[in-house]
Amino acid sequence: xxIEFLLKKQNPDGGWPYLRGGSWTEPTVYAVLxxxxxxxxxxxxxxxxxxxxTRNADGGWASRPxxxxxxxxxxxxxxxxxxxxxxxxxxxxxxxxxxxxxEDTTDLYSLRQWLLGRSGSADRNNPGWPWTQGAAAWVGPTxxxxxxxxxxxxxxxxxxxxxxxxxxxxxxxAHMCKEGGWNHGATEAWGYDAPPYPETTGMALLAMxxxxxxxxxxxxxxxxxxxxxxxxxxxxxxxRLGLRAQGQLPAGYLPPDGVAYRTVxxxxxxxxxxxxxxx
Amino acid sequence: xxxxxxxxxPILAAAAFQPSRFGYDxxxxxxxxxxxxxxxxxxxxxxxxxxxxxxxxxxxxxxSNRPAPAPQSVSIVRVPAYDQRIYETVRRMLAGHGLDxxxxxxxxxxxxxxxxxxxxxNTHPMLVHAAYEAFRALGAASVRIAEGPGxxxxxxxxADSAGYFKTVPGFENIFTDLNVDDVSRVHLSRQVxxxxxxxxxxxxxxxxxxxxxxxxKTHHWVGATLSMKNLFGTVPSGVYGWPKNVLHWxxxxxxxxxxxxxxxxxxxxxxxxxxxxxNGPIQGTPKTAGVLVAGRDPAAVDATCCRIMRIDPAKxxxxxxxxxxxxxxxxxxxxxxGESIAxxxxxxxxxxxxxxxxxxNS
Numbered sequence: 073x074x075i076e077f078l079l080k081k082q083n084p085d086g087g088w089p090y091l092r093g094g095s096w097t098e099p100t101v102y103a104v105l106x107x108x109x110x111x112x113x114x115x116x117x118x119x120x121x122x123x124x125x126t127r128n129a130d131g132g133w134a135s136r137p138x139x140x141x142x143x144x145x146x147x148x149x150x151x152x153x154x155x156x157x158x159x160x161x162x163x164x165x166x167x168x169x170x171x172x173x174x175e176d177t178t179d180l181y182s183l184r185q186w187l188l189g190r191s192g193s194a195d196r197n198n199p200g201w202p203w204t205q206g207a208a209a210w211v212g213p214t215x216x217x218x219x220x221x222x223x224x225x226x227x228x229x230x231x232x233x234x235x236x237x238x239x240x241x242x243x244x245x246a247h248m249c250k251e252g253g254w255n256h257g258a259t260e261a262w263g264y265d266a267p268p269y270p271e272t273t274g275m276a277l278l279a280m281x282x283x284x285x286x287x288x289x290x291x292x293x294x295x296x297x298x299x300x301x302x303x304x305x306x307x308x309x310x311x312r313l314g315l316r317a318q319g320q321l322p323a324g325y326l327p328p329d330g331v332a333y334r335t336v337x338x339x340x341x342x343x344x345x346x347x348x349x350x351x
Numbered sequence: 352x353x354x355x356x357x358x359x360x361p362i363l364a365a366a367a368f369q370p371s372r373f374g375y376d377x378x379x380x381x382x383x384x385x386x387x388x389x390x391x392x393x394x395x396x397x398x399x400x401x402x403x404x405x406x407x408x409x410x411x412x413x414x415s416n417r418p419a420p421a422p423q424s425v426s427i428v429r430v431p432a433y434d435q436r437i438y439e440t441v442r443r444m445l446a447g448h449g450l451d452x453x454x455x456x457x458x459x460x461x462x463x464x465x466x467x468x469x470x471x472x473n474t475h476p477m478l479v480h481a482a483y484e485a486f487r488a489l490g491a492a493s494v495r496i497a498e499g500p501g502x503x504x505x506x507x508x509x510a511d512s513a514g515y516f517k518t519v520p521g522f523e524n525i526f527t528d529l530n531v532d533d534v535s536r537v538h539l540s541r542q543v544x545x546x547x548x549x550x551x552x553x554x555x556x557x558x559x560x561x562x563x564x565x566x567x568k569t570h571h572w573v574g575a576t577l578s579m580k581n582l583f584g585t586v587p588s589g590v591y592g593w594p595k596n597v598l599h600w601x602x603x604x605x606x607x608x609x610x611x612x613x614x615x616x617x618x619x620x621x622x623x624x625x626x627x628x629x630n631g632p633i634q635g636t637p638k639t640a641g642v643l644v645a646g647r648d649p650a651a652v653d654a655t656c657c658r659i660m661r662i663d664p665a666k667x668x669x670x671x672x673x674x675x676x677x678x679x680x681x682x683x684x685x686x687x688x689g690e691s692i693a694x695x696x697x698x699x700x701x702x703x704x705x706x707x708x709x710x711x712n713s
Contacts, residue, residue, distance in 0.1 A: 091531060093532065093533040094533045096589060135589055136589070139590055140548060140550070143592075144592065175600070203591060204590075206547070207592070207596040207599075208596055210593075256593060264571075269503070271505070304508040305508065307505070332508070334507055334523075
């Protein structure tokens with residue numbers, strides 16, 4: 073059923089929309105990852121061709137062709153196996169990720185802050201990744217970049233990549249909400265605590281795979297609570313992926329009845345969560 | 352407005368911001384709020400000499416003889432509760448403003464923010480449905496509801512949780528998630544923010560009338576969030592992310608003004624029946640104001656709402672910038688119809704940072 077939905081939603085150009093309309097990189101990558109276990113099909117090939125065709129000259133991908141510069145979705149594209157993208161293409165995607173960081177942790181920004189007599193970013197030593205270039209780092213794109221670098225490291229170990237992934241995990245730990253779990257990145261504003269969200273908590277837990285730290289215990293506890301309470305497809309998908317990565321997803325877990333899987337991303341991620349992971 | 356159809360250069364990087372992860376460096380923001388005036392004076396990021404010259408010219412213009420803004424009409428109607436009477440009330444309000452939408456495409460833009468059913472965070476679905484029915488009755492060719500929340504990605508789940516599926520028949524068929532709609536690049540002729548490239552959703556760009564339908568709320572970064580700030584929900588997160596952090600880096604107040612000018616055909620209908628005070632727009636507390644406020648000019652409507660909330664609109668930075676660019680926010684320039692401001696005004700609690708925004712003697 074899910075596969076049929078994905079095939080039906082594929083655009084003539086080979087990419088996928090979120091729901092309807094033109095193709096975007098994020099749902100296209102999720103759809104391709106969900107179709108990969110089906111084996112070689114014309115639809116899969118058209119999807120991968122779309123991804124290859126829409127790559128920017130700098131090795132990254134924009135959120136959709138012709139819109140803005142390379143962005144966080146490059147981490148998603150890097151989750152497609154290198155043998156499917158081509159080793160040079162995949163390597164350039166990883167290079168792009170290695171060069172990206174939150175604007176507030178760049179040398180130029182730090183220098184400017186220093187010249188103005190202001191303190192620099194607390195994240196300077198552990199930079200995360202932004203949604204778009206020229207903005208601060210956030211939990212979602214940082215989590216996806218860490219997952220991409222970890223996946224690459226498992227296949228082709230690299231101290232440099234491992235170190236950068238570790239800095240991303242440290243960023244996530246530093247931005248955990250007081251009660252555990254994650255908002256988008258802020259832990260408070262004006263002295264008011266920011267509440268954690270189910271989907272961002274799931275994403276961050278996925279990136280924290282293998283991290284042995286008592287600091288993530290509250291996040292795990294909250295993640296399980298969110299899983300039991302949430303009826304949103306996005307939340308269920310990311311929590312399943314995150315808790316499974318932590319070995320905390322109950323065996324045989326199925327999302328509750330009534331969860332509506334409406335978008336390409338939701339359907340594809342549900343498929344991936346059921347199959348065991350993103351990569 | 353179509354793509355690439357308004358060519359111009361940014362004339363003034365009016366303010367530089369030191370964005371933190373949730374918006375601004377509070378210290379810098381505080382300095383700016385306290386200074387007031389027609390512009391801010393801290394050093395913009397990447398400001399060029401040309402921008403400095405343009406900025407100086409604009410600063411000089413703050414005291415020059417600018418043509419007086421045109422008078423605007425804003426209506427205030429008492430509405431004690433969200434009940435069936437709201438349908439007739441909205442019909443009468445729209446009729447009172449003489450809107451001719453026959454054969455036109457209308458887009459209703461509510462404010463959907465968080466999953467908290469029963470809270471005062473989101474625009475009430477009954478009001479949106481009432482507007483939908485009223486515009487249909489006025490002969491609109493199509494009426495769509497559209498929103499692109501900045502915090503939560505699962506927009507339809509959010510709308511479901513807020514009661515939209517239950518209240519608006521066939522909601523899913525008439526709703527567009529603006530975060531993932533097809534987009535076009537827009538060039539603004541008088542851009543005030545430092546936003547590099549602005550992409551906006553085709554559903555909104557193609558509307559003959561964009562109806563901004565915010566909740567009347569205080570806001571922890573800009574003081575008050577009303578019909579102009581509500582336009583942040585038209586910025587596609589599919590391009591800019593969740594939250595739309597580039598808007599903060601480019602100057603939140605300036606981006607509000609830029610978005611306001613990106614949509615030349617607007618109407619504002621503010622849900623002030625139960626609003627939010629304190630640490631809005633999410634973590635505040637419900638505040639009953641018992642009013643709907645409407646008008647063709649969002650700046651005039653927002654200024655009126657501020658006065659109802661006992662907030663001085665001249666201290667709200669984005670309203671002040673809009674006024675500098677010709678918008679009407681002066682009470683004397685706004686023709687109030689229906690209830691008087693004094694008759695419905697009720698002070699909305701402000702976080703300490705914004706207490707200086709309070710209208711004196713209130």
